[in-house]
Amino acid sequence: MLNDLSRRRLLKAVGFSTVGVAGAGLLSACSADGGGNSDATQFTGVFDYDLDSMTRNVHREDGALLLNSVYKDLFLCPGGVYNWADHEWDYLLLEGHEWDGDDLVMTLRSGLKWSDGTDLNADDMIRSYAMRVLEAPPWGFGFPQVQDLEKLDDLSVRLGFENPFPNIERSIVKHRIVSKVTYADFGERAVEMVNDGVRQGDDEHAEWNSGFIEFNPDEIVCSGPYMFDEAQMSDARITLVRNENGYQGTEVRFDEVVVHKGDNRQSALLVQQGEVDYSSLAPSAADQQAFQSVEGFRWVEHAGYDGCGIMFNHKAKPEVQDVRVRKALAYVLDGDQIGQVARGEGYSRVTHYAGLADIQAEEILTSEELADFETFDQDLDKATELLEDAGWTKEGGRWLLPDGEEASFEVIGVAGWGDFELTASQVEEAWNAFGIKTEARNVPEDNPWGIWGAGDFEVAVRHWGNPEQPDYWGAFQMNFLTENARTEDSPGQGFELQVESPSQGDVDIEEMVDTAQRAETEEEQKEALKTLAIVFNELLPRIPIWTYKYLAPAVEGIRVKEFPTDTPTSQNEQYQDNHVILALIKGELEPVEG
Incomplete structure (x- = not known):
């Protein structure tokens, strides 16, 4: 294997796999004395809120208290x-x-x-x-x-x-x-x-x-089964108490919902202490290992409808306009290895490279149709063949473009987005080892979307698929149209939307996405979606590297009897239509019997 990270890099990425006694004790002061009714049944979670800066204007959503958490419902x-x-x-x-x-x-x-x-x-x-x-x-x-x-x-x-x-x-x-x-x-x-x-x-x-935008009411009037208890709101935790006036207020099984304050790392420590029953915050690979020693621990899996991959700037680097080059760069990468280092257990491999999450591709395409799709598992011989066919040459261990210039790429991740940082560094290592000069750097996390849209990159670690839009066309809108305005001010990825497909002929991508979105019949929609999936696989405008698998740590037996598994809603997206929160609202999540 070209990029042999399997032990050295993976151990480095996961770091120290346990939390010391001193580290765990850091949170004991804020978690031990919760106040409230000691006889009340509690469901506990965690979210990184800020009472001082977050508004009670919940119709704004952005910046409103707990409105970016799964507990909003x-x-x-x-x-x-x-x-x-x-x-x-x-x-x-x-x-x-x-x-x-x-x-x-x-x-x-x-x-x-x-x-x-x-x-x-x-x-x-x-x-x-x-x-x-x-x-x-x-x-x-x-x-x-x-x-x-x-x-x-x-x-x-x-x-x-x-x-x-x-x-x-x-x-x-x-x-x-x-x-x-x-x-x-x-x-x-x-x-x-x-x-x-x-x-x-x-x-x-x-x-x-x-x-x-300046409006900030004194309280949040609630419609759901829980409401804020102002007397139990602090910088350490927020307690939601039963709202008997609210929808399902008398049917929910827990008297209170406690939301601890914590970022990704602090939330992991709280899970290990048994203070949190369920967390939707992203644990590191090291924390994932440490969870295994927690009594009652289990993963609650939420399906992923997007993934992490590579987005090219076709104007800044004209050589990637050749589909053979894009495919060669894909064949150099080991998606399984990159996903494991970047996400630990929280990733899935890409199987179909259809521009859709595999779970969606298998819903609109038959197994026979998918069997014809090209897969891009690591194949260095295939990468070499494609680059040579595109006119590249290799001298002294370095690949040269057809004009004799040395091939080179800068790959940007996002500072603070650990999985993006690790993906960028692994792409850097893999392409360098293959002979393509590559440098990875991270852009500030405050506005990567502006950087992507402005085309201020050569190659960017970027999402593919679409976790916001359950309709299949949303994935192709993301893959082809997002950050692709192709204007002087916002060139984005600069990928032309009038394409020639080997099997589909001339295709207007924008028109095809519109058809997939707006067609009046399911048959028309499905045909448009199939065409888009085939075109994506043939032309590979982005390289899907791995798919998100959202693993939420949960602890059973302390406050929660058990979490639902294999329910009709277990394929829901984690942050939009969370099936654990839905089960709590419906009274299907039960407390441990006292």
Whole structure:
């Protein structure tokens, strides 16, 4: 094997596999004395929050308290949780939704109340929807396409669309409705503005938004089975207590949910101490090993719908415009080895190289169709053959371009993103060992998206697939269109979208993604998706290296009896439609019997 990291590099990457007594003791002071009712049944988690800097304006989401955590569904329920395997909805606050031509009708469950005792009804819903229409960026899907809003009755709201497409309503069904009392002035004005045609960027919106972004209410009024206990909120932990007024408030099995403060490393220590029942934060390979000694430990696996790979800048490095070069660079890499070093157990190998996660590729393509796909397992002879066929030569152990210049690449990771840093360094080592001069560096983590979009890179470690969008077309939007505006200011990856496929002929990628998204029949969508998958495999615009496998550490037998396995929702994406949190809401997660 060219890049033999298997023992030396892997041991270095996982580091010290246990936590010393002194290290574990660092957290004892903040975790031992939890306060609250000692007889209360508790479910405990962890998230890196900041009480001082995070706003209580939960409609902003970005920067709002716990709104970037999986625990958000517990105090602000969405309308529904999507089942990624069955492509159906598990409704929570909503009774249901239906289309009437180009109008979407959303209907709430009856009898819902807020934690302050007021009724949760269509007034809350229409005002929340209107505020989101004003906040939604025009490039998004769902709220940006809403033309007008109308309250039909106490439980129903109509949203008018122009030219809707299948599943455009997903963000609306998942939207977290907020209290009409808390957002009274903003919500009422937002409805008027939306129906008058005001949208993001207009002068009226700018005036409204200047007050909205500064708005920070004193409390969060909750719709879910739990609410904040102000007396049990500190820099060390937040306690959510049962909200009997809320949805499922009397059915959930735990009296309290405690969220400890902790980053990735601190969360791992809390798991090892038995202080945390479930964590969605990413553990290192070393922590993954240390978990094995924790009594009651088990992994809760969440399916991955994206992965980590290589994105090329086709303008900065014209040599990668030759598909033979892209494929050769892929054949140099050992995805299994890179994934193991970067993620420990939290990765899966790429099998089909279809631009989709394998779990999705196998849903839209038959096994016979997938058998024709080229795989890119490490094959140095194949890499050599492809480069020579592309006119490259090798002298003195170094590869030269067809014009005689030495081939070279700079690969950027992201500082603080451990799996990206490790992936970049391993690509550097592999390509160097093969004779291609490569240097890895990490860009600041505050805005890698700006760097990618501006095309300020030669080769970038970047995602492929799409964890945000359950519909298959979302993966191809990510792979081909994201960071590929091809404008002077935002060239991105600079990959041309009018392509010639060996098997499909001339293909307009942008048009094909649009067809996969908007086609009226499932047959048309599926054919477009198959074409996109074949084109991705043939042209390899990005190199998928490994797939995320989200392993959440969990501990059974201390507070939680057991975690659900192989449920209808166990294929859900971890951060959007978490099946553990859904089981908690539904009362399917049980406490240990006292």
